[in-house]
Amino acid sequence: xxxxxxxxxxxxxxxLASLFKAMAHxxxxxxxxxxxxxxxxxxxxxxxxxxxxxxxISQHLKELKSAGLIQGTIEGVSVCYCINPEVWKLLENRLGxxxxxxxxxTECC
Amino acid sequence: xxxxxxxxxxxxxxxLASLFKAMAHxxxxxxxxxxxxxxxxxxxxxxxxxxxxxxxISQHLKELKSAGLIQGTIEGVSVCYCINPEVWKLLENRLGxxxxxxxxxTECC
DNA sequence: GCTATTAATCGTAAAATTGCAATAATACTA
DNA sequence: TAGTATTATTGCAATTTTACGATTAATAGC
Numbered sequence: 029x030x031x032x033x034x035x036x037x038x039x040x041x042x043x044l045a046s047l048f049k050a051m052a053h054x055x056x057x058x059x060x061x062x063x064x065x066x067x068x069x070x071x072x073x074x075x076x077x078x079x080x081x082x083x084x085i086s087q088h089l090k091e092l093k094s095a096g097l098i099q100g101t102i103e104g105v106s107v108c109y110c111i112n113p114e115v116w117k118l119l120e121n122r123l124g125x126x127x128x129x130x131x132x133x134t135e136c137c
Numbered sequence: 138x139x140x141x142x143x144x145x146x147x148x149x150x151x152x153l154a155s156l157f158k159a160m161a162h163x164x165x166x167x168x169x170x171x172x173x174x175x176x177x178x179x180x181x182x183x184x185x186x187x188x189x190x191x192x193x194i195s196q197h198l199k200e201l202k203s204a205g206l207i208q209g210t211i212e213g214v215s216v217c218y219c220i221n222p223e224v225w226k227l228l229e230n231r232l233g234x235x236x237x238x239x240x241x242x243t244e245c246c
Numbered sequence: 247g248c249t250a251t252t253a254a255t256c257g258t259a260a261a262a263t264t265g266c267a268a269t270a271a272t273a274c275t276a
Numbered sequence: 277t278a279g280t281a282t283t284a285t286t287g288c289a290a291t292t293t294t295a296c297g298a299t300t301a302a303t304a305g306c
Contacts, residue, residue: 031291032264036188037163041170045163052158053294054146057235061150064239071253079145081296086254088294105252105303113241120236126166127229130173132222140261141294162264180283190266195284197264214274214282 044126047119050095055080056088063098063109070106153235156228159204164189165197172207172218179215 034042051057058078063069071089075082089109092098096115100107143151160166167187172178180198184191198218201207205224209216 032162032164033188034163037167041163041166044166045161048157048166049161052154052161053141054143054150054154055141055294057150057153057157058146061235061238072251079142082253083255083297084295090254102253102303105250107253111239111241116236116239116241123232123236126170127225127232129170130220130225132220132225164264181281191283192267192285193265199284211273211283214272214280216283 040122044122047095047097047122050091050097053088055085056092059085059088059092060097060111063111067110069109070103071109072106149231153231155204156206156231159201159206162197164194165201168194168197168201169206169220172220176219178218179212180218181215 037045051060055078059069059074062074062077066073071082071085074085078085080088089098089100093100093109096112097119098109099112100109102108146154160169164187168178168183171183171186175182180191180194183194187194189197198207198209202209202218205221206228207218208221209218211217
């Protein structure tokens with residue numbers, strides 16, 4: 029079929045999956061790292077640094093934005109993107125909770 | 138084109154992206170949660186619990202396995218899957234490092 | 247108003263993902 | 277050895293993702 033059955037999963041599972049999905053591409057990881065590093069990133073910079081076309085980067089930025097991970101405001105002729113603090117904190121919390129729920133102490137297979 | 142240009146990104150970026158990708162589906166999140174909870178999970182159980190066909194679940198398990206997140210050993214007639222402690226620890230470290238690299242203190246857009 | 251610069255959007259193509267029925271493979275059991 | 281139970285694999289269709297060229301929208305500077 030090719031479409032995910034979101035309705036059979038919990039809200040928590042869908043949320044985590046969608047956040048992971050937004051970061052499940054090296055270009056988007058690179059963009060996030062770049063934004064974090066400079067703390068004020070303009071799209072045009074990325075086009076020169078990553079080896080991807082302007083349209084492609086704009087698309088990745090859109091995905092990060094729609095996932096809520098970043099936010100952008102118009103700054104003169106260009107756009108300034110930065111991390112969305114609330115969503116980033118939510119991500120840290122949910123992820124820490126999820127990863128931390130596994131205790132490696134008990135012996136298994 | 139439709140294929141990711143992995144060669145233009147760093148090893149770190151590709152690793153993080155592939156780990157995120159492995160978890161970027163609610164069914165795989167659900168499977169991981171289920172494995173963590175029972176600490177000894179058999180595929181057949183999941184088929185009853187999640188509303189997905191046996192073939193589909195087997196495929197998701199394969200993806201989690203190839204990403205290194207889980208490992209399975211044959212246990213009589215069925216297979217016992219559990220978390221791979223080393224990879225899980227690696228995931229926690231790299232992810233913590235990545236998420237922690239952002240400090241929300243500085244004002245931005 | 248006109249032009250240059252920047253970013254978003256559209257259209258398209260190739261490839262990957264998701265899901266399932268059907269089938270194959272594997273290992274117990276009688 | 278035949279039969280049963282469990283998991284993996286195969287083949288297929290629908291959808292999504294990735295990427296880019298071309299075009300469009302918006303804004304600053306002249």
